[in-house]
Amino acid sequence: MRIATWNVNSLKVRLPQLLDWLAVRAESAPVDVIGLQETKLTDEAFPGAELAAAGWHWVHAGQKTYNGVAIVSRWPLSEVQVGIPGFDDEQKRVIAATVATPDGPLRYVCVYVVNGQAVGSDKYAYKLRFLAALRDYLAAELAQHPKLAVGGDYNIAPSPSDTHDPAVWEGNILCSEPEREGFRALLALGLRDAFTLFEQPPNSFTWWDYRAAGFRRNLGLRIDHLLLSAPLAAACRSASADLAPRKFERPSDHTPFIAEIASPSS
């Protein structure tokens, strides 16, 4: 089984790419569950019929223009939770569901963490509040669901090596110590960053700026992550970004990150 996360930067624009990419991968290395961020669609405008016609189950929590999160799955979804309980937020940044996989229930929490704009700004304060609330929420999810995956755009590069140029990024937004502390607090719950379970090539990123030919020059950041509870981390066989979608015509600025989880029998 493969689980993934992808910030599509408008599902309206990226739906054909998503369907094509899932179909192509299905022939060799199928993605079975994927969390999407920045759908930028209201629930009314969500292309549920197209996804269902292609055989996918889905849940979505969206709004106009900004944010919007979805889970798309080969298997049925249940116990849907929109937003962080007790955290009052108009912005649609969190959706969770239980996936009925052949290996038993898997809980997937899909998150689009606040960008934060600039260290010290109001949006930065909101980002730190969001991260604190997310930590408490994930503690409760972990207590209920042994097999928990938290996939999303965290808008945090966990370490200097997760940036193309630490001299440019260290201390700035996405790379400040309080943000990284917020990320480490999620790991401290008992979650593992799937990327760090394996030896990885240097300069492995998930986002590249549209400007200045960022992708061609590999001037990127690793800010999209899949966090796995202990049972899932123990069964994880590989974890890496798939760069193919970033090479599509009119691509998202993010590319999918995928973790392969072994079945109990294999």
Place this chain on the structure above:
DNA sequence: ATGCCTTCGCCTCGAAGA
């Protein structure tokens, strides 16, 4: 280079992203 690109809205530029 405080730049570069891409998205959306009611809009032909501004705001936001990261």
